Amino acid sequence: MAAARVLARGVRLGSYSIGRSRSLTFSGVQRRGIAACVDPSIGLTDEQKEFQKVAFDFAANEMAPHMAEWDQKEMFPVEAMRKAAQLGFGGIYVNPDVGGSGLSRLDTSIIFEALSTGCVSTTAYISIHNMCAWMIDTFGNNEQREKFCPDLCSMQKFASYCLTEPGSGSDAASLLTSAKLQGDHYILNGSKAFISGGGDTDVYVVMCRTGGKGPKGISCLVVEKGTPGLSFGKKEKKVGWNSQPTRAVIFEDCAVPVTNLLGAEGEGFNIAMKGLNGGRINIGELFHNFDLKPF
Ligand SMILES: Cc1cc2nc3c(=O)[nH]c(=O)nc-3n(C[C@H](O)[C@H](O)[C@H](O)COP(=O)(O)OP(=O)(O)OC[C@H]3O[C@@H](n4cnc5c(N)ncnc54)[C@H](O)[C@@H]3O)c2cc1C
Numbered sequence: 001m002a003a004a005r006v007l008a009r010g011v012r013l014g015s016y017s018i019g020r021s022r023s024l025t026f027s028g029v030q031r032r033g034i035a036a037c038v039d040p041s042i043g044l045t046d047e048q049k050e051f052q053k054v055a056f057d058f059a060a061n062e063m064a065p066h067m068a069e070w071d072q073k074e075m076f077p078v079e080a081m082r083k084a085a086q087l088g089f090g091g092i093y094v095n096p097d098v099g100g101s102g103l104s105r106l107d108t109s110i111i112f113e114a115l116s117t118g119c120v121s122t123t124a125y126i127s128i129h130n131m132c133a134w135m136i137d138t139f140g141n142n143e144q145r146e147k148f149c150p151d152l153c154s155m156q157k158f159a160s161y162c163l164t165e166p167g168s169g170s171d172a173a174s175l176l177t178s179a180k181l182q183g184d185h186y187i188l189n190g191s192k193a194f195i196s197g198g199g200d201t202d203v204y205v206v207m208c209r210t211g212g213k214g215p216k217g218i219s220c221l222v223v224e225k226g227t228p229g230l231s232f233g234k235k236e237k238k239v240g241w242n243s244q245p246t247r248a249v250i251f252e253d254c255a256v257p258v259t260n261l262l263g264a265e266g267e268g269f270n271i272a273m274k275g276l277n278g279g280r281i282n283i284g285e286l287f288h289n290f291d292l293k294p295f
Contacts, residue, residue, distance in 0.1 A: 040113070048110055051103075054087055055114035063118025070119065070243035074235070076200045077122055077243055082155045084126060089115065091153030092130055093278065094137045098145045099153035105278055109285045116286040125244035127282035128196050132159035132205045135275045136222065139263040148203060148222065157202040161279070162192040162223075162249050163272050169193075172207070173215040173269055177251060179208040184258050186210070186221060188229070188251035198247035199232035201225070205262070206249075207272045215269035220262040229254030 041049045062080055070077050084090065092108045094100025103111075108130070116123040133152040137145055151157040168174045177190025188208055192198075204223040211217030223230060233248030263271055 044110065048107060051088075051107065052110050052114050055089070055111045056117065058084060058087060058089075059115050059118025059123075063115070063122060067119040067122075067243070070122065071240060072242070074242045074245070076125075076197070076245055077119075078155075078158075081122065081126060081129075081158075084115070085153065085155035089126060090129065090155040091133045091137070091149065094130075094133045094149055094153055095145075098137060098149035100133070100137060100149065101153075105281060108278070109281055112282045113285040119243060120286050121241040121243040123286055124241070124283060125196055127279060127286070128161050129155070129159050129201075131275045131279040131282070132161050132203065134278065135161075135205055135220070135271055136262065138274070139220070139267070139271050140222075143259070144222065144262065152203065158197055158200065159203040159205060160195050160197040160201040160249070161272075161275065162195050162198075162204050162206040164193050164195070166191060166193045166248075172272065173218070174213075175207060175209060175218065177206070177208040179210045179219060179221060179256070181210070181258070182255075185255040186258060186261070188221070188223070188254040188256055190251055191233075192249040194236065194246055195249045196244050196246055198245060198249050199235070200245050204230070204249060205275075206251075207268045210265045210268075216266050218268035218272070219265045220268035220271045221256050222260040222262060223251075223254065223256050224260075227254055227256060 041052060044052060062083055066077065066080065069075065088101035089111060091100035092103050092111055093105060096102040112123055112127050115126065129152065133149055136148045140148070152159055163172050163175070165175050165177060167176065177188060177192065179186040179188050190208065192206070202225045206221050206223050207218050208221055209217050210219040229252045231250045231252070233250065236246040238246060
């Protein structure tokens with residue numbers, strides 16, 4: 001039965017066929033062991049319970065049955081993610097005027113926690129994609145928001161977050177990828193490591209150095225796939241998490257229009273950390289899923 005769902009703030013999260021073959025009532029009675037005494041909907045508003053259920057249903061019906069195949073065959077499940085986007089999960093905390101669902105960070109956590117019961121790896125990528133869409137929505141000007149966000153929210157296009165480099169992981173402020181202004185373009189040189197979605201995604205939110213050493217010399221540029229000078233390393237071998245590719249992203253005299261600068265020069269590190277403030281919560285939520293999974 002198709003049930004049109006209108007969720008928080010009047011945002012339609014789409015239509016979804018609710019599976020009848022299994023009960024998704026989280027009364028606690030249906031789950032076993034210690035986890036059975038925790039009802040994941042306790043303390044949630046009616047709206048939150050509603051979209052939590054939509055996410056649990058999606059996880060059970062559209063992700064869990066395919067998770068093993070996605071992992072074994074290293075498939076990036078584009079179509080499944082686009083279905084998730086039809087429910088509003090492509091831009092959960094992005095503003096509605098550019099196609100987002102306009103929900104809060106708490107609402108977002110509830111959704112990712114539920115989605116991860118279907119596939120942690122895919123949900124982790126969706127959370128990174130959401131983070132990138134939010135960064136463009138929040139720090140971009142209207143032109144940038146209108147250019148990138150609608151396609152990201154519908155997941156017609158996919159995004160990657162590019163901070164880590166071969167020589168800078170935890171110490172991200174020491175990154176070396178340079179962006180030199182030349183006319184109306186920045187010329188990027190350097191490389192990023194371990195980029196989720198790298199090579200398969202369309203929009204790269206890249207932290208790069210436009211100024212001196214340290215965090216204040218870092219800016220944030222949106223680089224589109226197909227830009228000359230942008231290339232990718234080989235797919236990394238991983239244990240699990242294979243439904244999202246991980247590759248190096250390489251810039252060799254890659255000319256990016258100045259109109260793709262998010263915020264002002266020197267604001268990139270702040271933008272990157274604000275993105276991660278939400279991103280870290282989202283990733284943390286993915287690992288609660290064992291307690292929540294309906295048996
Ligand atoms: C599957 C996967 C996907 C990823 N996706 C992305 C992505 O999409 N975008 C992106 O930008 N990055 C991504 N990363 C990179 C990830 O963010 C980095 O691996 C992380 O920041 C750590 O950096 P590092 O690997 O260089 O480790 P290091 O920084 O070298 O750290 C190694 C160890 O030393 C510890 N350590 C570091 N500094 C200190 C210190 N000062 N004091 C005490 N202990 C310390 C760390 O806690 C860690 O245990 C991904 C990584 C993986 C594995």
